[in-house]
Amino acid sequence: MTPQELDQLAQAFEIEPTFEFLSPEGSVGYPQDLHELDINDVRQMIAESERYADEVKALATANPATAD
Amino acid sequence: MYTDDQLRMVGESAARSIAERSKWIHRRVEQITFPLPSDRVYRRDISIDFTIPDLAPIGGDRNQGTPRYYVPLSLLERWPPLLRLDLRNAEGVPIPLLTSDQNAITDAALLRAIARDVLKRSGLSLNEELEEQVNRLAGLREFDRQPPPRERVLTGTLLSLIPPSTLGRRSPESEALADDDLFVELAGAMPRTTLLWLRVEGKIGDREVVKLSYDAPFRINPRSRSVFGLEPLIVDFQAPHLGGSGSYHLAVSVPPPLMISDSALLLMQPQTAQGTPHVHQPVTGCTSTQQSEDFVSSEGVLSLYAHNEARDARFYVSGPRTGSQGKVRIATVVERSGLIRPGTMAGLAITILLAAITLRLGESLKNREAVVTTLLVAPALLAYLVVRPADHVVVGQYVGGLRRVLILLGLLPLTSAVALAVAHGWTCALKLILAAATLIAAGSTLILAAAWWKGGSGEMRPFSSSKAKVS
Numbered sequence: 001m002t003p004q005e006l007d008q009l010a011q012a013f014e015i016e017p018t019f020e021f022l023s024p025e026g027s028v029g030y031p032q033d034l035h036e037l038d039i040n041d042v043r044q045m046i047a048e049s050e051r052y053a054d055e056v057k058a059l060a061t062a063n064p065a066t067a068d
Numbered sequence: 069m070y071t072d073d074q075l076r077m078v079g080e081s082a083a084r085s086i087a088e089r090s091k092w093i094h095r096r097v098e099q100i101t102f103p104l105p106s107d108r109v110y111r112r113d114i115s116i117d118f119t120i121p122d123l124a125p126i127g128g129d130r131n132q133g134t135p136r137y138y139v140p141l142s143l144l145e146r147w148p149p150l151l152r153l154d155l156r157n158a159e160g161v162p163i164p165l166l167t168s169d170q171n172a173i174t175d176a177a178l179l180r181a182i183a184r185d186v187l188k189r190s191g192l193s194l195n196e197e198l199e200e201q202v203n204r205l206a207g208l209r210e211f212d213r214q215p216p217p218r219e220r221v222l223t224g225t226l227l228s229l230i231p232p233s234t235l236g237r238r239s240p241e242s243e244a245l246a247d248d249d250l251f252v253e254l255a256g257a258m259p260r261t262t263l264l265w266l267r268v269e270g271k272i273g274d275r276e277v278v279k280l281s282y283d284a285p286f287r288i289n290p291r292s293r294s295v296f297g298l299e300p301l302i303v304d305f306q307a308p309h310l311g312g313s314g315s316y317h318l319a320v321s322v323p324p325p326l327m328i329s330d331s332a333l334l335l336m337q338p339q340t341a342q343g344t345p346h347v348h349q350p351v352t353g354c355t356s357t358q359q360s361e362d363f364v365s366s367e368g369v370l371s372l373y374a375h376n377e378a379r380d381a382r383f384y385v386s387g388p389r390t391g392s393q394g395k396v397r398i399a400t401v402v403e404r405s406g407l408i409r410p411g412t413m414a415g416l417a418i419t420i421l422l423a424a425i426t427l428r429l430g431e432s433l434k435n436r437e438a439v440v441t442t443l444l445v446a447p448a449l450l451a452y453l454v455v456r457p458a459d460h461v462v463v464g465q466y467v468g469g470l471r472r473v474l475i476l477l478g479l480l481p482l483t484s485a486v487a488l489a490v491a492h493g494w495t496c497a498l499k500l501i502l503a504a505a506t507l508i509a510a511g512s513t514l515i516l517a518a519a520w521w522k523g524g525s526g527e528m529r530p531f532s533s534s535k536a537k538v539s
Contacts, residue, residue, distance in 0.1 A: 001358055009358075010350045012531045013334050013395055017304040019462065020287040021100065021110055024150060026143035026261055026308045 072173055074126055075166075078138050078265070079177025081124035083185060086140055086178065087250050090313035090390060092121040093141070094275075097317040100305060105323070105460040109151060109283040116141050116266075117314075120274050126267075138166065138174065138265040141278070142309075145261050146207065151283035155266065158277040163267050168207075171262050176206035179258065182251050190244040198241055205258040286462075295469030297408060297519030300329055300399035300528045307383075310335065310394025315386035320398060321379055323460040325406035325467070328376040330399040331356045332531035333383050335372065335392055351392070356381075357532040363387075399530050402467055404523040411450075411470065412520050415477050415513030418446050422484060422509050426502040430494055443485035447478035470519065473512045480505045480512075 001009070085092065095117040102110050118141065125135035144150070146168075155163040166174065179202050184194050194202075245251050268276045309316050310333070322328055334353035352363040354372045363370040370387035381398050402408060425432045425439060432439045484505045491498045522528060 001353060005358060006350055006353055009332060009334060009353045009355065009531060012332065013397060015302055015530065016289060017302040017397065018289055018466075019301070019303040020289070021303065021305045022284060022286065023112070023306040023308055024145040024282070024284055025264075026145075026257055 070126060070170060075170055075173045076177040077124045078126055079174040079179075080181040081122075082140050082178050083181035085121035085123055086182075086254075088121070090388065092119045093312070093314040094118055095315045095317070096309050096312065098307070098309070098319070100318070100320045102321075102323045102460050102462060104283070107283075108288075108461055109285055111152075111281060111283050113279070113281040115277055115279045117275070117277050120268060120270055120272050120276060122272055134269045135271065136267060136269050137272075138267055140178070140263045141266050142264040143257055143261040144264045153282045154280065156279045157268070158279070160279075163278065166265055168262070171265065172207040174265055175258065175263050176203045178263070179206050179251075179255060182248075182254065183245060186248040186251055187241055187244055190240070192241050192244055195241060198245070202255070205255050207258070207262065295466060296473065296515055297402050297467070297470050298515075298522055300401050300530060301326075301466050302530070303398050303400060305396040305398075307394055307396050310385055310396065311389055311392035313390055315384065318383040318396060320381045320383075322398075322400055323463055324379065325403040326400045326463055327378060327403050328381045328398050329401045330529040330531045331374045331376040331381040331383070332397050333372055333374045333385070334395045334397075335370070335385065335389060336394070337392065355531040357529070397531065399528060400466070401523050401528045402470065402519070404520055407467060407470060408516060408520045408523060411474050411477075412513060412516040414446070414450050414474075415509065415516050418477055418481055419506060419509040419513050421446065422480065422502060422506040425484065425488075426499065426506050429499055429502065432488065433491070433494060436488060440485045440489050443481040443488070446481040450474055450478040470516070473515050477509060477512050480509050 093116065097115045097117075099113040100110055101113070104111075118139065120137055120139065123137050123139065125137055127136060153165075155165060157163055180194065180199060183198065183202055187194055245255075264280075266278050266280075268274075268278065270276060303322075305318070305320065307316075307318055310318075320328070332353065332355040335351050337349045337351050351365075352370060352372060354374050356374050356376045359373060363372070365388065367388035370389060371385070373382070373384040375382050376398065383396055385394065421442065425443075484502055487498055487501045526532075
């Protein structure tokens with residue numbers, strides 16, 4: 001399978017399925033929870049955490065007396 | 069009845085084996101069927117071929133009778149409980165399962181043993197606080213009947229993803245554990261899942277086969293055009309063992325009158341917690357018409373196969389792929405000879421009949437009784453297509469639109485017959501009613517004809533078609 005064919009196949013997998021047959025099983029080494037979580041939510045949480053950390057750092061730099 | 073110490077010994081002894089599972093899990097064969105027509109569940113029958121790894125036998129003494137082992141062969145969601153779970157050995161004898169409390173003790177012992185090994189390599193030890201956290205992840209301290217809140221799943225799985233700059237400095241023990249793929253992935257899965265320890269009797273190194281089956285629910289996302297047979301129905305099968313160990317076989321059989329028009333398999337790069345879980349990079353894949361050549365990676369050779377024939381599809385993967393995420397899809401269509409072809413023929417006949425009556429309304433009114441009788445026969449002919457033994461819920465979802473078109477086609481001659489019977493003579497209103505019925509019948513027949521024509525076209529093979537469309 002050429003890279004173009006693989007890319008085309010990956011695009012065909014983007015179509016929303018009509019039926020989803022879920023499996024209650026998982027295999028070790030397959031991070032099920034990561035798969036189930038929407039990665040955009042995770043990214044947003046990380047971004048918010050980083051923004052908060054930056055804000056705290058900025059506040060501490062601006063006013064060292066209140067850093068604690 | 070096993071003591072807690074016996075179970076702990078089993079869990080601890082499995083720490084090394086579970087890291088090397090690709091060496092002792094040889095083959096996993098899954099079959100998906102739809103035995104219960106009225107329920108929104110499907111059945112998975114699984115057989116696992118493996119060699120008993122180097123584990124401690126339950127009960128300790130290997131010399132008294134045949135040793136008995138509990139082998140960690142899969143992960144199972146804690147909640148909800150599986151429907152019709154059945155575990156059997158190769159001879160078909162039922163195998164008892166550990167209770168949830170026994171499972172938690174064994175899981176926790178395994179996770180603690182892995183954690184101790186990881187920390188020992190870094191010259192560290194498992195402190196009381198970490199041990200408590202590990203026990204909680206394995207469900208030993210708090211066994212929730214509901215899935216844990218997302219925050220706890222995040223705590224278990226994603227800590228290693230969040231950069232230390234965000235969370236502050238972690239302890240050296242936490243850093244070491246977060247750096248170990250096996251620990252993070254197992255600990256990440258533990259809050260929601262539990263290990264499936266299957267009991268076998270024999271000696272270390274014996275080849276064994278166990279069989280399990282259960283029913284699982286499925287999810288429906290209705291799509292408008294596919295219910296009219298104009299698009300294939302796309303079906304996804306979650307198959308975590310595609311990214312597992314040994315060779316993996318999956319067979320799918322759909323209920324009639326559905327047919328499998330296409331099948332495809334896609335393997336993504338390993339999604340380890342330490343890697344790049346947000347990147348779904350396909351590694352290789354295959355369809356029923358484009359078989360993948362063996363994919364050579366640094367770890368070895370991957371072989372993939374997908375094929376469909378009538379109501380069955382088969383998939384196969386072998387080679388090193390632990391931690392990969394795999395996807396399996398099939399496209400299904402309604403068998404043309406069962407519902408669509410007779411429906412199209414009947415639609416065509418009804419359209420011609422109504423058109424003839426509309427165009428020769430004067431003469432039709434002179435032979436009113438014969439015309440009305442003829443019009444009443446048409447719905448009866450269609451009834452055999454609509455009123456059939458109950459279809460499987462999967463089939464009903466797919467052919468629902470086509471059935472509605474057939475019902476409409478049956479109502480049109482019925483309405484026309486009533487209009488003709490009550491009419492006093494030739495009127496413009498009667499002509500208009502019959503003309504409208506003819507047009508609607510023609511439109512309905514066109515939908516059926518389109519479904520018939522499209523049923524054999526390349527559009528019903530969305531994975532194999534070179535012009536795969538993305539909606």
